[in-house]
Each structure stands twice: as C-alpha cells, then as structure tokens.
Amino acid sequence: MKPKWRRDLAPVWPLMRQTSGARLWLGAGLAVFSVAAGIALLALSGWFITATALAGLSAAVAFNVFLPSAGIRLLALGRTAGRYFERVVTHDATLAVLAALRERLFRGWARPEAARALAQRPARLLFRLTGDVDALESLYLRLLVPLAATVGAVALAGAVLAGIDLALAAAVVVWLLLAGAGVTAFVLRRARALALRRALALERLRGRAIDLVAGQTDLLMAGRLPAQCAAIGAADARLAGADRALHGLDVRAGWALAVAGHLLLAGVLVAGAALVERGTVTVPGAALALLLALAVLEPFGALRRGAIEAGRSLLAARRLAPHLRAGTGGPAPRPTANTNTNADADTAATEAPPPPPALVLSGVRVNYPVRVNYPGVARPVLDGIELCLQPGERVAVIGGSGAGKSTLLAVAAGELSPAAGQVRALPCTWLTQHTELFQDSLRDNLRLADPQADDARLWAVLGAAGLADDVRRLAQGLDTPLGEGGLGLSGGQARRLALARLLLRPSRLWLLDEATEGLDADTARDVLQRLDAHAAGRTLLITTHLRREAALAGRIVRLEQGRIVAQACRGTPGFAAELARLRPP
Structure with missing residues (x-):
C-alpha cells in the first residue's frame, strides 16, 4: 500500500x-x-x-x-x-x-x-x-x-x-x-x-x-x-x-x-x-x-x-x-438521446432517422437533506420527473416557490446529479436568475462565453442584446472596467450583457431561469423580444412565474412539490388556463 x-x-x-x-x-x-x-x-x-x-x-x-x-x-x-x-x-x-x-x-x-x-x-x-x-x-x-x-x-x-x-x-x-x-x-x-x-x-x-x-x-x-x-x-x-x-x-x-x-x-x-x-x-x-x-x-x-x-x-x-x-480529462461530454437501433435496414437506407431529443429526463428524483426537523432524512425536491423536449421546442416550467423549478434546470445543465433516473441532454447554456459578472473589463466578461471572439463579433452580440449604444457611450468602450459583481452597470444593462454572452455560445439548448426577474416592464419586454428573435431553431427550457416569460413557450409544464401535475400545449384551453395562473406584468 x-x-x-x-x-x-x-x-x-x-x-x-x-x-x-x-x-x-x-x-x-x-x-x-x-x-x-x-x-x-x-x-x-x-x-x-x-x-x-x-x-x-x-x-x-x-x-x-x-x-x-x-x-x-x-x-x-x-x-x-x-x-x-x-x-x-x-x-x-x-x-x-x-x-x-x-x-x-x-x-x-x-x-x-x-x-x-x-x-x-x-x-x-x-x-x-x-x-x-x-x-x-x-x-x-x-x-x-x-x-x-x-x-x-x-x-x-x-x-x-x-x-x-x-x-x-x-x-x-x-x-x-x-x-x-x-x-x-x-x-x-x-x-x-x-x-x-x-x-x-x-x-x-x-x-x-x-x-x-x-x-x-x-x-x-x-x-x-x-x-x-x-x-x-x-x-x-x-x-x-x-x-x-x-x-x-x-x-x-x-x-x-x-x-x-x-x-x-x-x-x-x-x-x-x-x-x-x-x-x-x-x-x-x-x-x-x-x-x-x-x-x-x-x-x-x-x-x-x-x-x-x-x-x-x-x-x-x-x-x-x-x-x-x-479534472484530469476535462468536462465529460453530455450524452445525447439514443436513436432507434432496431429499425429495418431498408427503411434506414431510404429515410433519415429523426433527430434525437434535445433533453430527456426519465424518472428523475433529487433529494435535499432536511436537517431542521428531521435530521438525516432526505426529502425529494424532484420526484418521478418525466420530460422530453424535441429540437426547437419551447417549454415553460411554472410553479410556486420551492416547487423545484431551479433544481430542474440544475439537473438539465448537469450541475446537479439526480439520486435516481436518467438525464440525456445536448450541450446547453444556462442563463441563471442572477447575472454573474466579474471585476474585469467588459470585453473579458463577454469572452467568458467564447475566448476566441473578436471585437466585431462582440459588437454584433451587443447590438443584438440592445447594449451596443450604451457601451459606445462609455469612455473606454469594451475596455471599460467593471467592479465586483458588475458594479458600474445598471440592472438592465447587466441583464443585457448576460443576454449578449448567451448569444455568443453556439449551443442549441438554452436554459432560462427567471430571465427578466427584477427588470422594469419596458426593459423586460425588450429583453424578451430579443430572446425570441435570436432563439429561432433553438430549444428553450424556461422556468418562470411571470406571464410575459411563459408566453414565449409552446408548452407549459406545472410543478407542484417536485412533481409534474399538468401539461398543456399552445392553442388548447389548458394552455390559456395555466397562463392565467401566472403573475401579469
């Protein structure tokens, strides 16, 4: 030994x-x-x-x-x-x-x-x-x-x-x-x-x-x-x-x-x-x-x-x-969904197989320890989650505080390992509730998403996020130093910077957690319009309690106490009813 x-x-x-x-x-x-x-x-x-x-x-x-x-x-x-x-x-x-x-x-x-x-x-x-x-x-x-x-x-x-x-x-x-x-x-x-x-x-x-x-x-x-x-x-x-x-x-x-x-x-x-x-x-x-x-x-x-x-x-x-x-081998690649391997050989030769789902959660359970009232006892925050997102689909997950919405995104992003079940997902980008900015230049905060991006591309995504004019008005432009936590930018500017960083990533799956929380109505409306415009062809999983964010989705999934209790697609009475449950702007 x-x-x-x-x-x-x-x-x-x-x-x-x-x-x-x-x-x-x-x-x-x-x-x-x-x-x-x-x-x-x-x-x-x-x-x-x-x-x-x-x-x-x-x-x-x-x-x-x-x-x-x-x-x-x-x-x-x-x-x-x-x-x-x-x-x-x-x-x-x-x-x-x-x-x-x-x-x-x-x-x-x-x-x-x-x-x-x-x-x-x-x-x-x-x-x-x-x-x-x-x-x-x-x-x-x-x-x-x-x-x-x-x-x-x-x-x-x-x-x-x-x-x-x-x-x-x-x-x-x-x-x-x-x-x-x-x-x-x-x-x-x-x-x-x-x-x-x-x-x-x-x-x-x-x-x-x-x-x-x-x-x-x-x-x-x-x-x-x-x-x-x-x-x-x-x-x-x-x-x-x-x-x-x-x-x-x-x-x-x-x-x-x-x-x-x-x-x-x-x-x-x-x-x-x-x-x-x-x-x-x-x-x-x-x-x-x-x-x-x-x-x-x-x-x-x-x-x-x-x-x-x-x-x-x-x-x-x-x-x-x-x-x-x-960390010896770097981050492990996220597995993609399995395709059907039992298809007839002649059919496979003439028809292209369907694309794999962007995200599959099968029997997922996540436990958080509860030490206050019951020391050592684990309470399931998510239990028996079955969810599948096809490429290009937009799904909004709603529910009250503590229902497990953010935990669901953490599992989909690979940040949290489930206690049971399987997770298969395409490489994704997660826009969290809080904008994570660092004490560095504005350029380097953007390049966290793509270290190889040149200034032309940085200006392009800033324009797409509606922040280019604000940055041009700064004396140092892209070289403007930010304080700790993005000090020097307003809340709306920080959120737009996070949106620009999201646009720099080439991933096809976006995870959006309360994307416009804390923003005024006009800024939130503009951010959502830009998200909608640039999310074409991408798969979106949105967690929200706001009607304006859920309106981007084509399907609504409601969580209660860690379980999916209702699902409804756009155009059905159930979709309108679920949308009406949410807080209006």
Whole structure:
C-alpha cells in the first residue's frame, strides 16, 4: 500500500512532468551546481590563503598563485551565474505548474455539485484558490530543490575528502546523512499536524472576517457585532498559537542542526590535526577539509525550512487531490438521446432517422437533506420527473416557490446529479436568475462565453442584446472596467450583457431561469423580444412565474412539490388556463 503522502501527491507529479518536466530537472541541476560552486569556492579560498601564508613564512618555497586565484574567480562567477539562472528556471517552472494546477482545479470543480458545495463555503473556496495552490510551490522550490542541492553537496564533500583520507570522508558523510535525515524526518513528521492546525485556524479567521464584512449591518441590528469581533480575536489567537508552534519547531530544528554542525567541525578539526601530525595531509589540505565541512552545512538550513513548509504543501495536496483527479480529462461530454437501433435496414437506407431529443429526463428524483426537523432524512425536491423536449421546442416550467423549478434546470445543465433516473441532454447554456459578472473589463466578461471572439463579433452580440449604444457611450468602450459583481452597470444593462454572452455560445439548448426577474416592464419586454428573435431553431427550457416569460413557450409544464401535475400545449384551453395562473406584468 502506498504511503499517504504518495497518494496525496499522485495527481500532482504527472502534471509537473507534463508542464515543466525538463525545466524542473534543469532547475535542480543548477541548484546543485550553485551549491557545489559555493562549497568549492570556500574550500579553495581557505586552502589558497593558508598555502600563501605558509609560503610567505618560508622564502625557500615556490608557490604558483595564478592558478588557484583563477580558479577562485571562475568559481565565484560560476556560483553567481548558477544562482541567477537557478532562480529564473525554478520559478518559471513553478509558476507554469501552478497555472496548470489552477486550470485542472477548475476542471475538477466543473463536475456536478462540486461548485455548488464549495459555493456554500466561500471562505473555503477562497482558501483553495489562494492558500492551497500557492502552498504547493513550496514542494519544489523549498523541498525538492534544497534536497537535490543537499545530496549534491554531501556527494561533493565525500568525493573531495576521500582524496584526503577515506576514513574521514566516510565519517563525515555518515554523520551528515544521519544528522540531516534525522532532523528533516523529525520536522516533516511534526510539521504536518502543526500545518493542519494553522490551516484550519487561518480558514476560520478568514470565514469570520468575511462574515463580519458582508453581514455587519445584520450583526449590528441583532446586537451580535461585539460577539463576532470577539470570535475573530479568538480565531486570530489560535492562528498566532499555530504560528508560534511552527516557529518553535523551526528553532528546535535549527538548534539541532547547529549542534550537529559544531560537532562535525570539531571532529574534522581534530581529525585534520591528527592527519597533519602523521604527515598524511598538509596544513593547507587540513584547512580545505575544515572549510569544506563548514560549507557543506549551508544547504541543510534551506532543507530545514523546506521541511517546515512541506507540512503545508502536503496538506494542500491532500485537500486538492480529489478535485485534481476529477479534472484530469476535462468536462465529460453530455450524452445525447439514443436513436432507434432496431429499425429495418431498408427503411434506414431510404429515410433519415429523426433527430434525437434535445433533453430527456426519465424518472428523475433529487433529494435535499432536511436537517431542521428531521435530521438525516432526505426529502425529494424532484420526484418521478418525466420530460422530453424535441429540437426547437419551447417549454415553460411554472410553479410556486420551492416547487423545484431551479433544481430542474440544475439537473438539465448537469450541475446537479439526480439520486435516481436518467438525464440525456445536448450541450446547453444556462442563463441563471442572477447575472454573474466579474471585476474585469467588459470585453473579458463577454469572452467568458467564447475566448476566441473578436471585437466585431462582440459588437454584433451587443447590438443584438440592445447594449451596443450604451457601451459606445462609455469612455473606454469594451475596455471599460467593471467592479465586483458588475458594479458600474445598471440592472438592465447587466441583464443585457448576460443576454449578449448567451448569444455568443453556439449551443442549441438554452436554459432560462427567471430571465427578466427584477427588470422594469419596458426593459423586460425588450429583453424578451430579443430572446425570441435570436432563439429561432433553438430549444428553450424556461422556468418562470411571470406571464410575459411563459408566453414565449409552446408548452407549459406545472410543478407542484417536485412533481409534474399538468401539461398543456399552445392553442388548447389548458394552455390559456395555466397562463392565467401566472403573475401579469
């Protein structure tokens, strides 16, 4: 059975290899080169200074100062260049991996119910998008790269010391591996629990702060504002406690490595003195060994800090892994209705088969848990839904609040998975009750529907939606920045922008949820006329409680308590009766 950390990182490794595999290896190699050049620079400098001092004390000794000094300059330049290119390559590779992770994460959230579940916890959603994804950068930059540099430094030190004395080299390598691996393993083990503590504390603090900012009026009216501030203070205290615990672990690990380093230097100093006394090595060679042991400790400090960060990275990988696995292949295509495969071969050769239905709901049941009065009991919001829409048909679904109209659209759009039954639908576009606009330019808000659309097409759909003249009057036109939630546009303009975005999509099935809710009569009438004009040949499923919207349909379906209780087609008395039930303009 794989260790837990390997299972958590399983979705990350393939993405890292596919996105930046060569750059990741190159960055690690440059890190090893930089550390090796730094160690060699310090060791050679110590040897050179000691050798020149001894040569100065003895006039009879001839000493070539040019070759070592040239080596020192070369190593200094190489270390500087290596460190620069290491930073460029490793950060470029890491940023590419993070960008791919965010794309994969969004694809994972595109599966049914994922976005709905996360939208109920906006603080957690924000933390996933920022903290968890950013935490994964430490996995490579602060753990794997320092680990490669540390292994390279130990290997270099062992190789150089083996040329001086094999026993000394073996002792130094074994001590470095024992001390470094022991401290790193200890930090990794303790950091995971502390990282979990800190992540939960930070998530709770963000959630409480968001609640305070978003609901300060309600909290003030209810007299709960001081209590909310006190809760934020308590969450901040828990976060500070988790930070102190992580800092304490870092200090203890640094102290352990410092003690191990001092013991190593003392041992090398004693061993070097003994080797000089036996005549096995010269004084400059002993100085080289001592400074080599001092320099080889440098990458262990970076590895210690990486081990501290690894707890946060592994926790982030564990929390993101399910969404990353779900997004490996992109959104699954929606299945279309089955055609008749038992038709006579001669008939099939002479007659084209009828087009498949645009939407089929067969025996669909959707349950929502009811936890207030009956904990753990599921109540069906939709039960036994049988509905079929032929291509080009327009159907309006009516019913009171809570009848299940919006849930029906969520099932048809693939956003909600039914507890029972089957759903077959063509690719669709869903115009929800609330216009979703983002803090970006007007052009980029439109291009959410079609990233490849040029300005000519954007102006065409704006004209079709009746918004082109308003946009031309803006100083920056399509480049006009919108605030959060489309701040800067009126409600009617925002709805027209949503309509323009709908027209950009080439889908043949439109799902319209309260398309003109909250608009004044004139704006609503204009929006509906434009929808009617541009919906030719498309299939429409409309949920509404307004007569003006249901009038677009050729069939009305009435829902009550999650069941279809009546259907009527245009031109029948039942259609007029169902239309009369709805609220007039």
